[in-house]
Amino acid sequence: METKLRMVLPDQELLKLYEQMFLSREFEESCAEQYTKGHITGFLHLYSGQEAVAVGATAGLHRDDYILSAYREHAQAIVRGAEPKRVMAELFGKATGLCKGKGGSMHLFDPAINFMGGYAIVGGQFPISVGLAFASRYRGEDRVTACFFGDGAVNQGTFHESLNWARLWELPVLFICENNFYGIGTEVHRSSALASIHRRTCGYDIPSEKVDGMDVIAVYKAVKHAAEKVRESGLPYFIEAATYRFRGHSMADPGKYRSAAEHELWKSRDPIPGYAKRLLEEGITTREALDAIEARCKATVEEAVVFAEQSPWPEESEVWEDIYV
């Protein structure tokens, strides 16, 4: 039986989760449109479908916990507190972007909100997470480092090196695998000898669990519990969130390798309407109140697009900035 929502969080917090998921989806779908229009270029990896993971997990962490992610990270940054308009401007390559329009979609970074980066190299963030966790323990801080990554990343050497170090050095890292079952077009069982990813951690003596990544409350509860454990013990922990991306790997990928039946099955488990239904059924909110939230999210995203469109390009001199001190 599902836990009643009010046993988990107060109403306002429950609604905030809805708002964050809805905003993330709106943002990503707007990005797709802007990519089609040619305003966003390069490689654009959208998060649609996976919102429950970023939203639930971020809610389960403290504000001063570090978050690192891969390159499907717009929602991660926004949910953590990056302004949508500055993220959109970054995607456009505008000077007002979160990283001066010089990093783009895959390299969002904002130390002010302890968002320690999107990483375009698959598995690049693992050892950096270990280093951040070491530094925070060294300084005597009560900080957890949450390292997000996909199922494709678990076959990089850095994954194994970092799990070992995190356990060996007893570091407060919370590893969160967003298993969407495909590394571009390769299913997890065609790339991993042990497709049940959370079971891999036994080689490093790191406790792990699997959670339904389409259920924001399940993710929230698992991450909150895990983060507390990490904080208390100072030891790493590992969560595998089973989820699905509704779009291709990137906007350049039509995603033909997935069957329509599979796609439909996961679509029926879309984390946003599913959660809305629960909120309504348990009398936490009304349809009108949700409509108001949705309208607010849409307005935020529209403003973000206008802001990005109207922002200036970086000056030529920016090419030479931020290379050395």
Next chain:
Amino acid sequence: MAKLNMVQAINLALREEMARDDRVVVMGEDVGRDGGVFRVTEGLREHFGAERVIDTPLSESGIVGAATGMAAYGLRPVAEIQFMGFIYSALDQLSAHGARLRTRSRGRYTCPLVVRTPYGAGIKAPELHEESSEAIFCHIPGIKVVAPSGPYTAKGLMLAALRDPDPVLYLEPTRLYRLIREEVPEGEYLTELGRARLARTGDNVTVIAWGSMLERVLKAVEPYSADVIDLLTLSPFDAETVLASVRKTGRAVIVHEAIKTCGLGAEIAATIAEDAILHLRAPVLRVTAPDVPVPLGKLIDHYLPTAEQIRAALDEVLQY
């Protein structure tokens, strides 16, 4: 004869060589069922089977290391690294092992391995997806580095790389993948490794370029009487052709899209200084990207060498 783009030309080379030689196997991330992110290996798995066109885990170090082992055992692996910016975790396997297998075994093992990777800027993607770090690999003895400049040389170089007994890093200029179409014959022709191509002849200046810059150089030099050397093999590069041209023209401009410091242009300029300095009528100039990571979006216009910069360098050496 069919007019092909570079993606099709490389695909044709792989297809023909796989049909001819069953030791050739293709491997990499999504190269099989998906045909590769740029579709260079499209259709190969359907034709030659999953045993020979292998989807690997996402593990660059593993891809190049395993391919090195296969090559040592007598196979002819073609390993794809999805973007050049992803190759660095495989650098250890390539430089510490692949490149040294022959010398370490005192010639008893060889490593006939081809590593393919898209490289270069101008596709509106950020830094790691636009790298041009050929100089790092040219600095490793035991590896050959090649970069085709169009569909015709792409096929000839691929066939030559596949027949070569040593590891070859084959750099595919991403910007040109579908930009140029050329007549590409079916069947065998080899573009000899270590040999440059005179893409255009002239009297007053030698311009040296490779890969994606060649197209830009050819457009820029139209009003000039210039030798344009398409280097094709970056390591070991064809010093003989470069020096012969510079001795004729007395002036040299090197154009590359990689950054300037310790770029391949520096090596070529040093070679000219060592062996042809008395023929020079002007300093050797380099037109390159600035020493910064590849910037995003509009800033790329201030990064990649432009036709104006190339012409300015030509004017400078001609008026010196």
